[in-house]
Amino acid sequence: MMKKNESVTEDCSHDRTMTPATLSRSTVNNSSDICSLSQRRSGNTVKYAAKAVAGVFIDCFTPPEDDHDHPYYQRKRSDFQQLKSSSVSSGTSDSEKKHGSVRSDNSIIASDLRNGKFTMAQIYKATRNFSPSLRLGQGGFGTVYRGTLNDGTLVAVKRARKNDYGKHMGSEFRTEIQTLAQVDHLNLVKCYGYLEEKDERILIVEYVPNGTLREHLDCIRGEVLDMAARLNIAIDVAHAITYLHMYTDNPIIHRDIKSSNILLTDRCRAKVADFGFARLAADRDSDCTHVSTQVKGTAGYLDPEYLQTYQLTEKSDVYSFGVLLVELVTGRRPIENKRSSKERLTSRWAMTKFTEGNAKSTIDPRLEATTANAAAVEKILELALICLAPQRKNRPNMQRCAEILWSIRKDFRELSASDTCPISPSMLRSNSSSIGETTVATLVP
Numbered sequence: 152m153m154k155k156n157e158s159v160t161e162d163c164s165h166d167r168t169m170t171p172a173t174l175s176r177s178t179v180n181n182s183s184d185i186c187s188l189s190q191r192r193s194g195n196t197v198k199y200a201a202k203a204v205a206g207v208f209i210d211c212f213t214p215p216e217d218d219h220d221h222p223y224y225q226r227k228r229s230d231f232q233q234l235k236s237s238s239v240s241s242g243t244s245d246s247e248k249k250h251g252s253v254r255s256d257n258s259i260i261a262s263d264l265r266n267g268k269f270t271m272a273q274i275y276k277a278t279r280n281f282s283p284s285l286r287l288g289q290g291g292f293g294t295v296y297r298g299t300l301n302d303g304t305l306v307a308v309k310r311a312r313k314n315d316y317g318k319h320m321g322s323e324f325r326t327e328i329q330t331l332a333q334v335d336h337l338n339l340v341k342c343y344g345y346l347e348e349k350d351e352r353i354l355i356v357e358y359v360p361n362g363t364l365r366e367h368l369d370c371i372r373g374e375v376l377d378m379a380a381r382l383n384i385a386i387d388v389a390h391a392i393t394y395l396h397m398y399t400d401n402p403i404i405h406r407d408i409k410s411s412n413i414l415l416t417d418r419c420r421a422k423v424a425d426f427g428f429a430r431l432a433a434d435r436d437s438d439c440t441h442v443s444t445q446v447k448g449t450a451g452y453l454d455p456e457y458l459q460t461y462q463l464t465e466k467s468d469v470y471s472f473g474v475l476l477v478e479l480v481t482g483r484r485p486i487e488n489k490r491s492s493k494e495r496l497t498s499r500w501a502m503t504k505f506t507e508g509n510a511k512s513t514i515d516p517r518l519e520a521t522t523a524n525a526a527a528v529e530k531i532l533e534l535a536l537i538c539l540a541p542q543r544k545n546r547p548n549m550q551r552c553a554e555i556l557w558s559i560r561k562d563f564r565e566l567s568a569s570d571t572c573p574i575s576p577s578m579l580r581s582n583s584s585s586i587g588e589t590t591v592a593t594l595v596p
């Protein structure tokens with residue numbers, strides 16, 4: 152029996168190693184983000200402010216530990232039983248047996264995917280031979296295409312890159328499948344099926360039509376997201392991560408929460424994608440509080456305590472979520488290399504401004520200057536501050552984040568309804584808190 156705090160050291164031999172490709176996408180293993188850690192260390196007054204604030208707030212944010220019965224979260228796993236029980240490694244050579252009842256005309260419908268009754272020929276048909284015109288994007292795993300099934304269902308077909316790192320890509324593929332097979336939530340991208348055939352590895356997931364959150368914040372897609380949409384997105388993501396942490400068979404740590412992994416629907420609701428790095432957390436029922444593992448994630452989003460200790464808990468996702476909240480407020484990327492050194496690390500910059508009582512200077516200039524927006528920004532940054540607490544014990548859990556965001560959205564809606572005047576200067580200077588009983592202004596040196 153493992154003692155509390157004893158780490159579970161897992162076999163990381165299958166983990167993706169650092170490659171020029173992964174580095175160029177800012178996805179790091181270990182050392183490259185140590186640098187940003189030391190940057191964060193130097194002169195980081197925000198950390199100490201965060202620590203102080205988080206310390207005081209800890210009581211307010213101590214979650215009901217065993218509240219797994221929140222009515223919002225429903226478990227619906229039955230659809231995925233087949234997926235789960237299927238063997239990922241089956242059928243590279245025994246294709247005939249595996250795909251015995253594949254449709255002769257190479258057509259394909261959604262239930263075929265779930266039942267594993269499909270072949271590469273059908274995938275070629277659905278993607279028109281992986282037509283470049285259907286290419287949706289490229290990531291660490293490979294290239295993503297839009298596909299159309301015979302019943303009209305649109306799907307995203309993720310085709311693993313074939314290269315020297317095949318072995319590692321294969322492990323990433325399996326990680327993604329095993330994780331996806333467990334989850335079923337409105338705010339998580341659904342997995343429809345997967346296929347391993349010869350050197351092809353194909354994952355077919357729900358098609359989410361409206362690009363990534365990052366594309367929207369960069370204004371290369373759609374209209375500017377207003378504050379109401381940003382709050383909805385934050386809440387959707389909080390629900391998705393809460394589900395992963397609390398309502399799956401085994402808790403799942405996403406490990407790569409970031410704006411480019413948040414896909415948007417036509418109505419700008421969020422679905423969290425890309426479980427390639429996901430790691431099953433320590434079993435809820437065991438005494439173990441963390442898993443020890445090679446550091447993975449994306450620069451700018453990585454939990455400093457995880458970087459130092461290699462110990463992964465759900466609170467690492469909470470930290471990344473804090474970075475995401477700052478992105479939603481500021482519109483900036485977590486690391487902005489072209490800015491002055493004070494502004495390069497967006498979270499540090501925004502938290503410093505917030506604790507100085509100058510949250511207004513961090514607001515995305517594309518957002519309208521209204522009192523409702525200004526008030527929401529104050530409260531979102533306040534939540535970000537505790538999510539970004541250097542020590543995980545001082546961070547709220549995701550369920551608590553969702554609750555706080557509900558309350559921020561409620562206040563925002565009420566204020567918006569009566570919001571006809573632009574922001575008053577005194578409002579922008581105010582740094583008072585509505586989270587918990589305590590006023591942040593009184594805690595900041």
Ligand SMILES: Nc1ncnc2c1ncn2[C@@H]1O[C@H](COP(=O)(O)OP(=O)(O)OP(=O)(O)O)[C@@H](O)[C@H]1O
Binds near residue numbers: 411
């Ligand atoms: N389910 C989907 N529906 C629609 N488009 C998608 C879907 N999944 C991915 N995409 C598109 O394909 C691109 C690449 O996705 P992918 O998940 O492979 O990598 P990524 O998340 O961008 O990068 P990384 O591998 O570094 O996390 C995305 O940026 C998005 O534009």
